[in-house]
Amino acid sequence: MNEWESLRGECLNCRRCALAETRTNVVFGEGNPQAEVLCIGEGPGEQEDLTGRPFVGRGGKLLDDMLEIIDLSREKNIYIANMVKCRPPQNRDPLNIEQEACSQWLETQIRLIQPKIIICLGRIAAMKYIRDDFKITREHGQWFERDGILRTALYHPAAILRDPRRRPETFEDLKAIQAKIREICDHTY
Numbered sequence: 268m269n270e271w272e273s274l275r276g277e278c279l280n281c282r283r284c285a286l287a288e289t290r291t292n293v294v295f296g297e298g299n300p301q302a303e304v305l306c307i308g309e310g311p312g313e314q315e316d317l318t319g320r321p322f323v324g325r326g327g328k329l330l331d332d333m334l335e336i337i338d339l340s341r342e343k344n345i346y347i348a349n350m351v352k353c354r355p356p357q358n359r360d361p362l363n364i365e366q367e368a369c370s371q372w373l374e375t376q377i378r379l380i381q382p383k384i385i386i387c388l389g390r391i392a393a394m395k396y397i398r399d400d401f402k403i404t405r406e407h408g409q410w411f412e413r414d415g416i417l418r419t420a421l422y423h424p425a426a427i428l429r430d431p432r433r434r435p436e437t438f439e440d441l442k443a444i445q446a447k448i449r450e451i452c453d454h455t456y
Contacts, residue, residue: 271300274375278352284368286353292319296348296376298341303452305382306330306347307373308423309391310361316354321347326424330388333424333437337445348376350392360391377416383451385416386444389423408440410447417451419444 279293294311297320306322314324322330330347331340339345351361351369361369377385387393390403397411397418411418421440427433 271379274372274379278372281352281369281372284353284365286351286355286365289356290353291316293352294319294321294349294354295352295372296346297321298346299344300346300376300380302344302346302380303383304339304345304386304448305377305380305384306334306345306386306388307392307396308347308349308388310349310351310358311354312358312425313354315349321349322424325428329424329428333421333441336438337441337448339448346376346380346382348373350395366395382416384444384448385418387418387420389420389426393420407436408443417447419447 275295278295281287281293294315308322311321312324312326314327315321321327334340334345341347350373351365352372353365353369355361355365385396387396390401393401393403393406397406397413397420401420403420403422407420407422409419419440421444422433422437427437
């Protein structure tokens with residue numbers, strides 16, 4: 268068994284925090300584990316918990332549409348994961364203790380994938396994987412380098428569904444991501 272499958276097996280049996288008591292499924296992640304681009308969300312919602320797949324509800328459909336605009340898809344050239352692998356009750360933000368208990372899984376995924384670009388989906392992920400005082404309304408679409416990886420943040424798809432006025436600026440952010448991918452990634456996108 269390779270390291271990726273071993274990690275997946277361990278993660279699917281995780282009992283490190285109280286979220287293990289209420290989950291239906293662990294949501295390990297989905298996509299191409301050799302992708303040069305990694306999307307990170309904060310945690311699974313109801314549909315994700317039921318299916319064991321990340322971003323499959325209304326927000327997930329919007330995310331797929333957003334990625335398609337810039338020639339990315341989970342079937343080919345991107346990997347999508349969450350900071351926490353189990354659904355927080357009532358879709359609340361993951362608690363720090365839950366984030367810490369789960370951080371090893373995503374950190375190991377990042378190490379194995381070795382992405383050139385990380386796209387944080389929403390404020391919570393950006394505060395963990397870009398900078399702890401990240402302001403999504405001011406800094407979305409800006410580039411940051413950390414640990415040799417370029418990072419940026421988009422509004423979370425659920426936030427765009429709640430406030431469609433964010434769509435034009437998100438489209439601009441997506442086009443900037445596409446340009447950066449073309450500039451620094453090896454594979455043709």
